[in-house]
Amino acid sequence: MLRLQTDILILGSGGAGLFAALHAHQAAPELSITVAVKGLLGKCGCTRMVQGGYNVALAADDSVERHFMDTIQGGAWLPDQDLAWTLVSSAVERVRELENELGCLFDRNADGTIHQKAFAGQTFDRTVHKGDLTGIEIINRLAEQVWARNIARLEDHRAIALIKTPGGDALAGVLHIDMRTGEFVFVQARAVLLATGGGPTMYKYHTPSGDKSCDGLAMALRAGLTLRDIEMVQFHPTGLLAGQDTRMTGTVLEEGLRGAGGYLLNGARERFMHLHDARAERATRDIVSRAIFAEMRAANTTPNGGVYLQMSHLGAAQVRAAFKGMVERCADCGFDLAAGMVEVVPTAHYMMGGVLFNGDCSTSLPGLFAAGEDTGGVHGANRLGGNGVANSTVFGGIAGDAMAAWVRRSDLYPSPDESAITQAIVEAERPFHCSPGDIEEVREALLECMWEDVGIVRD
Structure with missing residues (x-):
């Protein structure tokens, strides 16, 4: 097994993960930062697939208060209102950052102002976009900035387990599988961001690619973290x-x-x-x-x-x-x-629920932070189209700043529970020791069951 060390480890290279990497680097350029991703950085994940746009109150006759009420009502009054306010109020600053500092160029009106199109469920046309390929524009520019800063990356590495300290009172690192070689890789870190995205691919009809499989939520649950609103799944x-x-x-x-x-x-x-x-x-x-x-x-x-x-x-x-x-x-x-x-x-389309987290993206497990679709509470029972990318960039930036501040408090790397690493490897290898069967038959049965019985309308 290969062992690596980094000050800050970011799981995921979507909007939340890349924004966190950039903010952490800006706040503390002396720290080592590593982005671990199942695919290739800038070429995979859900943010890149975003067509629609980014909700933000920019027009003189719009307001963050109006955006806030649309978000609360659209979420059936179930969003955490502090988190929802952070989303709508910080989105204004974040979209300016995307253009003025990171190089994104969104569509314009004839007078040079940013064009904002109509999205369902909103009382004002506030969705900033780049044609109908907004996600590609955002991820391409964020990835370029990450590369320019020489932030380390582990590509084709799938995170499979959060490893705590021997006493279980803090996070020590993350166990991965190098999907190119099959080798296990343990990355010891002083702060870890869970930003793997959701991925309701267990349904007959689903939007994410097959590699999106709620990995972050599964790891968090196995590590004993509280998940909220996990029964809520949005269907586009x-x-x-x-x-x-x-x-x-x-x-x-x-x-x-x-x-x-x-x-x-x-x-x-x-x-x-x-x-x-x-x-x-x-x-x-x-x-x-x-x-x-x-x-x-x-x-x-x-x-x-x-x-x-x-x-x-x-x-x-x-x-x-x-x-x-x-x-x-x-x-x-x-x-x-x-x-x-x-x-x-x-x-x-979207996992409405996720890890219970605080406004600074910290969680109940010291050293673990969360942002984006891995978290629950921002949108309530239903997300407005265009609020997803705003969520990932707003809270990704917050997480990056918070992790930099957290790591600067101590020079020590938390020691991992070696028995937990061993057990996680045993669990990962267990399917190879099972009796052969037709996995596709099981998969098809699951897809049909979830669609019929755990889908849009439930008994």
């Missing part, structure tokens, strides 16, 4: 329905399509959202997903069992200009988003 209403033979099924057709005026039609090609909410297609994701699911249960569906998304009434040229990336992706699957109709289905 419009996942592409392209058949069971392609992984494109379940991938998101973003919120901005409905925000721009797109229609949802049932199998009879009739609009139905006005029967469920006065905002019709611009209602929040939870309401729209339940409405679509009701049409599915009533067999008012398309040939593949979903509903239609129609944009053609807005003008094909306008749709192609505003949503270039999605038009091309739909065309790859044989659909004409701009001039025709596309079949969609609600798709598991």
